[in-house]
Amino acid sequence: MTLSVPASPRRWLFVLTILVGSFLLFLVQPMVARMVLPKLGGAPAVWNSAMLVYQALLLGGYAYAHWLGRFTIRRQAAIHLGLFLVAALWLPIGIAAIAPPAPGQEVLWVPLLLLASIGPVFFVVSAQAPLMQRWFAADARAGDPYYLYAASNLGSFAGLLSYPALVEPSLPLAAQSWGWTAGYALLVLLVAASAAARWQRGTVHDDGAAADEEPRPALRRQLHWLLIAAVPSGLMLSTTTHLTTDIVAMPLLWVLPLGLYLLSFVIAFSTATRLTQIITFTAPAVLLSVGGLALLSSGGGSMMVALASLGMLFVVAVALHGYLYHLRPAAQHLTLFYLIMSAGGVLGGLFAALFAPLLFDWVYEHPLLVLAAAALLPLPALLPWDQWLKLPAAKARAVAALLVGFAAFACWQMVGGWTGSLAGATAIWGLAIFVIGLLVIGWRWAYVSALALLMVGVGGWDTMEESFTGMRVRSYFGVYTVTDDGYRHQRRLAHGTTLHGLQRTDSGGRLEPTTYYGHQSGVGLTLDKAEALAGPDAAVGIVGLGAGTLACYRKPGQQWTIFEIDPVMVDIARDPAKFTFLSDCAGDTPVVIGDARLQIAKQPAGKFDVLVIDAFSSDAIPLHLLTEEAIGIYARALKPDGILLVHISNRFFDLEPVLAAEAKARGWTAAIRMDPGPMGDDFGDLTGSNWVALTATPARMRELTGGIKLRKDRFDDGAWVPLAARPHFTRWTDDYASTLPILLWKHLVGGRE
Known part of the structure; x- marks a missing residue:
């Protein structure tokens, strides 16, 4: 595969300008998503909303590039460079200071926040790819400018992957922002140099003369472009949601669908026509074999299914983008073509990120987009x-x-x-x-x-x-499913692929704590001792409601407060037709709706004797709840001898070093209770769990644990053992936190439950 084009003056300059601009464009996306974590968290829907904003800004940039085409290159350069300077007022990149969203308003607040934070900068940078192609084509010797679109997406692909692999682990956010600003300055110089290389040219094409070469594409053809572009864009987002909801909640998974989507453009718009033809020939069979699983809602954490879904996305995207390249117009209509392509991307994003969560109780957008792909793909007969x-x-x-x-x-x-x-x-x-x-x-x-x-x-x-039972519901934060197992007398609440609650349906064990919250778990051992530790009026805060299982640890006289970000989860826990933990044990417990970090910061200082942090969304890390600043908020809300309890059970991350580093920096005492759960009973009521207890008072820790035990077997019944500290581990802050050092790589490959 090659990105080469016929020789032309300063070809390298235009390729470099496009590469740098696209690299910056897709580097800023995950960077801003990381910056917004302390304000909202990292639910997959947040990323989908962000992607929709990026696509809308890209559409605006392409429309602006198309509008500029009516002027001479000198006038275009003057306007474009002037806009670069105006957008520089938003540098260095940061998050706008706007009020946090009201519960349920996140779907509108995230786009508003991103527009206010990086809208002008993203807009002007997004315009340079089609604009540079148009300037490149101003030279009669330039040849086909569409090949440069492959360079554009290669830069985007590099920018996207470099963030989690290189930038985030190496630099704090402030340094990332200033580094991006330096890249922006370089891009301005390259755009100016590109303008100088074509300074003597007039308009890129005289539209009147060009009309004899190829008339403006008909509306039907433009609609065809729109639909072909919309399906891969929507499929990219729906694949992300489908995998994280019903297949495997793998960390950094959002990078892979977007990366493959960008890579498909690199292949489809390059000179690798033979490779595109081969992929297009196999696409119908791939879509049939993997797309046939698109309505399956019990992927069971299978990595094979996840990889197959990603492979299908890539094959379908290459085939459809190759078809777009085949249908491309002459160079005088280049910016119109990219404008409609971008509009298609926004259309697919609107459907997958905005309308689908409102319309469906499950990720039905995914099978619908798979069928749409089947309706648009070139269909070469495999067996004629x-x-x-x-x-x-x-x-x-x-x-x-x-x-x-x-x-x-x-x-x-x-x-x-x-x-x-x-x-x-x-x-x-x-x-x-x-x-x-x-x-x-x-x-x-x-x-x-x-x-x-x-x-x-x-x-x-x-x-x-x-969908017709009323036992499944979808919100901005995920898909929740309540299922009954009559044989085992269990009712289960699943959030994506992760069990979030279980209640016995027989009268004998109906209110017994289950799953990660049994009496032998860290939280069970702590809450059972709450009265002995803090008296009959102990104040307890719970972050993360789930099915409300922990509510049955509450004793008369205790003051409990529950924090939950998703109103839909509150409705599930309070509905006696689904679960009765909350209604039977603590029906009068106040539930504060909103992001726990923001809501706890509003609580009076020294309010809680015990504060429980149990806020995982499937297997996604609540990174913004584990930083130095977040722990500082909890410390303020705790009494001087209060206990902070953090649930760190996870399939893909080892979070012990994070809390060990935090405890060491604060001079706190910390211990972990690793409860193996019922051995050999895959369908029991209890589940293995890891809970970390932290306190500023060593005496309080001794009261809780009876003395931390240095044992070879960390899973002994009732044993609290020291945290596994990691030498030279960097303390997480809002400005710096990388998940790569704590990834359990072997579990990524094995897909362990």
Whole structure:
């Protein structure tokens, strides 16, 4: 693959300008997302909302570049460089000081915050890619400028990956911001140099003369561009949501779909036409095999399914973007083409990030976008059996219709025999639908029908049925599902792939604490001793409501306050038809809705004897709740001898060094209780958990733990043991925190539950 173009004056300058601008554009996105963590947290929906803002600003930048095309290059350069200087007033990059959102208003607040923080800077930088291509094409020897779009996306890809891999682990946010400002200054110089290289040119194309070469594309063709661009954009966001909701809540997962989306442009708009053709040829089969799982709502944490979904996104994006490149107009319509492409990106983003969470109780946008991709993909026939048999077109269509009818029968058989996995007769019927899908690729209506039937058969019917039970709900922060297991007398609350609560449905154990909160867990041992530690009127704060399990540790006279960011979670916990922990044990407990860090900061100093931090969203780290500044807020809210208890159970991160470094810096005493849970009982009421206790008073820690035990077996019943400190581990702050040093790499590969 090569990004080369025919020789032209200063080609290297335009390539470098585009690379630098695109690199900066996609470096600032995760940087600003990191900056906003202390204000809202890191739910996947926050990233999707941010992506929607970026796409809208990109559309604005492309529209501005298209508008500039009416002027001479001298006038364009003067306007563009002037706008660069005005946007520099927003440097260095920082977060605007606007009031935090009211509960439920996050979907509107995040775009407003980002627009106020980086809107002008992002706007002007986003315009330089199409504008530089237009200036490049002003020289008659320049050749096809569309190849430069591959360079643009290569720069974007590099900027995106360099942030979590290089920038975040190496630099605090203040240094990141000033470094980005230096890059911005370099870009201004490169844009000025590019303008000087074409200073003697007039307009890039005289539209009147060019009209004889190629007329303005028809509206139908422009709509075709719009739809083809919208589907990969929406699919990129829906894949992120689908994976983090129902497959595996892998850290940094949002980087991979966006990175593959950008990489697809690099391939599709480069001279690697043969590679694009190969990928396009295989795309229908890939979409059929992996897209058939798109309605499955029980991925079970399978890394194989996650990787397959990412592979499908990449293949489909290359095929559709290659199709866009094939449909590109002549150079005089270049900025119009990119403007409509950008509008398509915004359209896909609006559907996946804004409308879908409001319309659906599950990530139905993902299978819908998979079907839309099937409706738009080029469909080269893999098995042209109609040609081999020399069938007339009408007979071939009739055979295709019969095959689809058999696929419908196979789907009905799969629905009736579905047990949660593809096995036995269900797998055979699924294979039959897959083969039929391959056979009918030459007829789009039949191919899309086969794909839809496969989706319904592979767990899709169960997913859709749950939407009518009222036991699943979706909010800005995720998808919550309540399920019953009558055999084991359990009712479960799942947030994505993570168990967030379980209640016995038989009368005997209905109010017993379950999952991570059993009496042998760190939180159970602490709350059972709350009266002995702090008296009968102990004040307890709980961050993270879940199903309300901890409420049944409350004793008469104790003063409890619960903090929960998601109003939907409060509705679930307070609904006796779903869970009764809260209503039966602590119905009068106040629940403060909003981000816990912000809400605890509003509490009176020295209020709590025990403060419990249990705020994981699936397996996403509440990074902004574990920094020096956050712990300082908790310390202020605690009494001088109060106990801070933090839940750090996680499949992918080892958070012990984070809290060990914090305890050491404050001179606090810290211990961890590692409860293994019921050994050999995968379906019991209790779950293994890790809880860390921290206190400024060593005597209080001895009262809690009976003395921290230095044991070889860290899982002894009831044992509190020292935290595992890590030499030279850098204390997390709002300005600097990297998750790479604490990643459990082997679990990423193994997909451990």
